[in-house]
Amino acid sequence: MTLITDVRLRRILDSRGNPTVEADVVTESGGFGRAAAPSGASTGEYEAVERPPSEAIAAAREDAVPRLVGEAYAGNQREVDAALHAADGTDDFSEIGANSAVAISMAAAKAGADVLGAPLFQHLGGAFRGQNFPIPLGNVVGGGEHAADATDIQEFLVAPVGAPSVEDAVFANATVHSTVADLLEERDVPCGKGDEGAWAPSIDDREAFEIVDEAVSIVQDEVGFNIGFGLDVAGAELYDSDAGTYEYSDRSRDTDEQIEYIAELVREYDLVYVEDPLDEDDYDAFADLTDEVGDQTLICGDDLFVTNTDRLVEGIDRGAANSILIKPNQIGTLTDAFDAIELAAQNGYDPVISHRSGETEDTTIAHLAVATDAPFIKTGAVGGERTAKLNELIRIADDAT
Numbered sequence: 001m002t003l004i005t006d007v008r009l010r011r012i013l014d015s016r017g018n019p020t021v022e023a024d025v026v027t028e029s030g031g032f033g034r035a036a037a038p039s040g041a042s043t044g045e046y047e048a049v050e051r052p053p054s055e056a057i058a059a060a061r062e063d064a065v066p067r068l069v070g071e072a073y074a075g076n077q078r079e080v081d082a083a084l085h086a087a088d089g090t091d092d093f094s095e096i097g098a099n100s101a102v103a104i105s106m107a108a109a110k111a112g113a114d115v116l117g118a119p120l121f122q123h124l125g126g127a128f129r130g131q132n133f134p135i136p137l138g139n140v141v142g143g144g145e146h147a148a149d150a151t152d153i154q155e156f157l158v159a160p161v162g163a164p165s166v167e168d169a170v171f172a173n174a175t176v177h178s179t180v181a182d183l184l185e186e187r188d189v190p191c192g193k194g195d196e197g198a199w200a201p202s203i204d205d206r207e208a209f210e211i212v213d214e215a216v217s218i219v220q221d222e223v224g225f226n227i228g229f230g231l232d233v234a235g236a237e238l239y240d241s242d243a244g245t246y247e248y249s250d251r252s253r254d255t256d257e258q259i260e261y262i263a264e265l266v267r268e269y270d271l272v273y274v275e276d277p278l279d280e281d282d283y284d285a286f287a288d289l290t291d292e293v294g295d296q297t298l299i300c301g302d303d304l305f306v307t308n309t310d311r312l313v314e315g316i317d318r319g320a321a322n323s324i325l326i327k328p329n330q331i332g333t334l335t336d337a338f339d340a341i342e343l344a345a346q347n348g349y350d351p352v353i354s355h356r357s358g359e360t361e362d363t364t365i366a367h368l369a370v371a372t373d374a375p376f377i378k379t380g381a382v383g384g385e386r387t388a389k390l391n392e393l394i395r396i397a398d399d400a401t
């Protein structure tokens with residue numbers, strides 16, 4: 001029933017207006033799945049390779065499609081993803097492109113679910129999933145590579161850890177987002193939005209901390225449950241490897257100072273989540289910071305681990321973090337992403353499922369988070385391509401997918 005009979009690939013627009021790859025997978029019994037690849041701006045050096053979409057599509061049509069059509073079963077995700085690896089033949093998907101690979105991998109999963117008549121999260125995670133929901137990390141102020149003339153730290157995130165339901169959590173994040181706008185207006189700070197829908201004001205990090213902290217306490221009082229505060233520092237983007245320093249607009253910090261700075265922020269703002277506080281090559285500095293504050297907060301590796309089990313094994317051996325960001329397009333297939341999630345969970349690392357700064361209306365990551373019982377999902381707070389995933393979580397909770 002799930003034998004793949006057709007794979008179609010096309011270029012569509014992503015949220016930045018750039019082309020990306022969309023895949024349709026059709027099965028023998030008429031099962032259908034459609035998925036699209038997202039795209040990063042602050043990409044990790046060790047990510048699988050995204051090729052220009054027209055090249056990725058041409059290469060996948062030539063090498064991958066013949067290994068899938070009439071050959072692989074959409075219901076057998078490992079087989080589909082193994083065929084993609086075999087078609088590619090490299091260890092970083094530089095032949096068919098991680099963008100073609102991930103679009104096909106996710107579309108096949110949806111086609112498999114369609115044949116079964118089951119929601120995607122259930123097809124991926126089994127009959128007993130769907131009881132627990134991830135806490136959404138909502139990006140309310142941002143800068144770095146996602147917006148010009150804004151904060152140095154890439155993302156100021158809110159985490160409604162005390163929300164009684166995923167719906168309450170999603171609405172709380174949107175309320176913090178609009179409260180931040182009110183506070184910016186009170187201070188006469190004009191601002192637009194960055195790539196992920198976060199406000200991108202021309203203020204320094206210190207002021208952003210003040211504003212987000214205030215917005216969080218206002219909304220917390222309003223909703224009556226606990227809302228935490230987190231960051232994606234995107235440390236690799238701040239790091240100058242020649243000088244060995246982290247370059248902020250107002251000053252430089254060497255690695256020890258960076259560790260101390262982040263540890264102080266964790267204590268001052270009671271941060272529940274800190275992603276990529278340090279450079280993507282510096283496992284030791286990650287380990288030092290984790291030693292210092294890992295019992296109070298999540299230290300999450302994004303560019304550090306790039307959803308790659310080899311890099312995660314090294315991180316586990318060296319005590320580099322206690323959490324891993326999971327982005328299927330960083331590694332190219334759902335199988336690889338699942339393997340990273342399983343390895344993380346077995347070793348006490350919390351998996352956090354994540355969007356990219358360039359996104360589409362695709363909702364696969366909402367299902368992936370529920371399928372794997374992930375404690376957090378990072379997928380913005382507002383903006384159509386972000387709310388597509390958040391609204392899908394609400395639908396999953398309402399049994400309406």
Ligand SMILES: O=C(O)[C@@H](CO)OP(=O)(O)O
Binds near residue numbers: 040302354355
């Ligand atoms: O750094 C990140 O975590 C992501 C998503 O927020 O950004 P990008 O997709 O640009 O890598």
Ligand SMILES: [Mg+2]
Binds near residue numbers: 232234275
């Ligand atoms: Mg990141």
